[in-house]
Amino acid sequence: MKLSHLNGLRALEATLRNGTFSAASEELGVTVAAIGQQIRGLEDYLGVKLFDRHPSGAKPTPAALRIARQLTVGFSQIDDALSQLGAVRDAAKLRVSTFKWFHEDWLTERMPRFYDIAPEVEVDFDLGDRYADLIGGEADMAIRITPRIGPELTSRHLFDGGFLPVSTPDFARAHGLGPQTRDLTGVPLFRFSPTAGDPAIVGWDVLLARSGIRRDDAAPANRVGGVRVALSGQGLVLSSLLNALPELRSGRLVAPLGPRLHTRYTYGYKLVWSAGRSLTPAMRSFRDWMLDERQSFLAEASALVGLELH
Numbered sequence: 001m002k003l004s005h006l007n008g009l010r011a012l013e014a015t016l017r018n019g020t021f022s023a024a025s026e027e028l029g030v031t032v033a034a035i036g037q038q039i040r041g042l043e044d045y046l047g048v049k050l051f052d053r054h055p056s057g058a059k060p061t062p063a064a065l066r067i068a069r070q071l072t073v074g075f076s077q078i079d080d081a082l083s084q085l086g087a088v089r090d091a092a093k094l095r096v097s098t099f100k101w102f103h104e105d106w107l108t109e110r111m112p113r114f115y116d117i118a119p120e121v122e123v124d125f126d127l128g129d130r131y132a133d134l135i136g137g138e139a140d141m142a143i144r145i146t147p148r149i150g151p152e153l154t155s156r157h158l159f160d161g162g163f164l165p166v167s168t169p170d171f172a173r174a175h176g177l178g179p180q181t182r183d184l185t186g187v188p189l190f191r192f193s194p195t196a197g198d199p200a201i202v203g204w205d206v207l208l209a210r211s212g213i214r215r216d217d218a219a220p221a222n223r224v225g226g227v228r229v230a231l232s233g234q235g236l237v238l239s240s241l242l243n244a245l246p247e248l249r250s251g252r253l254v255a256p257l258g259p260r261l262h263t264r265y266t267y268g269y270k271l272v273w274s275a276g277r278s279l280t281p282a283m284r285s286f287r288d289w290m291l292d293e294r295q296s297f298l299a300e301a302s303a304l305v306g307l308e309l310h
Contacts, residue, residue, distance in 0.1 A: 008042030011035045012050060013071035016060055094282040095124045097132035097139035102269075105242040110293055118285040134274045140283055141273045145198070145265070149272060156287065158269040158294050160310050163192065163201070164255050164262040166227070166244045167236045172256035177236065179258035183214040188235030190225035192243070200266040204238065207261055227253070241301060248304045259307035 014024035015035060025032045036058075043050050051058040060068075098107070103125055111123070126132055132139040135152055149155040167177065175187050189204045204221035208214075215221060223235075227244055230237040230253055241262075247253035255262075271290050273283065302309045 005042055005045055008038040008045070009071060010075065011038040012042060012064065013068070013075055015039065015051075016064060016068040017072055021058060092120045092282055093122045093124070094141070094280075094286055095126060095139045096141050096143070096286070097126040097128075097134075098143040099129065099145075100127040102143055102242070103127055105240070105245075106297075109246065113293070114286065114289045117289060118282070121282045121285060123282075123286070134272065135276070140280070141271060141286060144270050144272055145267045146270065147267050149270060152275055153272045154275045155270040155272040156291060158271055158290065159298055160264050160268045161240070161242060162262055162264040162309070163238050163240050164244075164259070164305065165236050165257050166230050166239045166248065166253045166255055168231065168233045168252065169254050171230075171233050171236070172254055175236075177256035179256075179260070181257055182212070184208065184236070185214065185216045187215075188219070188223075189215075189221045189237075190223045190229050190235045191238040192226045192240055193224065198266050200263055202263070207238075207263070211261055241305065245297075245301060245304070249300070255305060259305050262305055262307055 014027050015021055018024050021032050021035045025035045048063050049061050050064040051060055126139050191203050225237055227239050298309050
């Protein structure tokens, strides 16, 4: 059967169900003339008259009326089949909202392992500082750092996160830095961001006071700099563990003061999704994979830092 004949059957079904060519044209989004032409083409193909045409309008013939219900059922089944195929397609898609830096620092190197175990899943990341509306469907899942998860969301704890001082091995040797260091006078100090958000994120002045470490220096202790500053050998840098981990793993950076200045964030990282929706296979695969990655990350990070992390 040609596509034009299938279009004719669709036009016939819509006309029989709606009562007029005009109503069928509105439903199908074509002109009245196109409906009439498609039905005439079907009549020519079948050799069967489907409508009696009069100046007052077209009336369906008994032959057309006999198949009206079958046509409606048939097209309804086709629509259902297409919906099911669409659901299969959509079930393999996953939209995850998270921060750009978390994606770059933690997810990017790990995602190939997810695609190895779930090659059929297509993940689209929504990266930004704004929380996506999970209830409204802006994303399927999100990775958040938040003090509270409301009852409208379901969550799984990933890890606490934290920050610590890092430097190159050469910088640490040049300044005699080690776990027993009690004086950082003359050591250039940097922090990865101004104090904001999580109350655990503090500067060098607070950390030194807590740890009983001396620093008699005219230079400010809180110049802003990140891992790149540490890698360049410019100073001892307070860095997010997530950001520094690849360089600690490679040995390009070390944590010369040991674990004693590691500071845990107040708000942990969580994987969250709407409590009111059932998990799709893609969501379930991503959740299970994230929890597995959490375990391997914590084991590796704990060994590198010399501290049991959670």
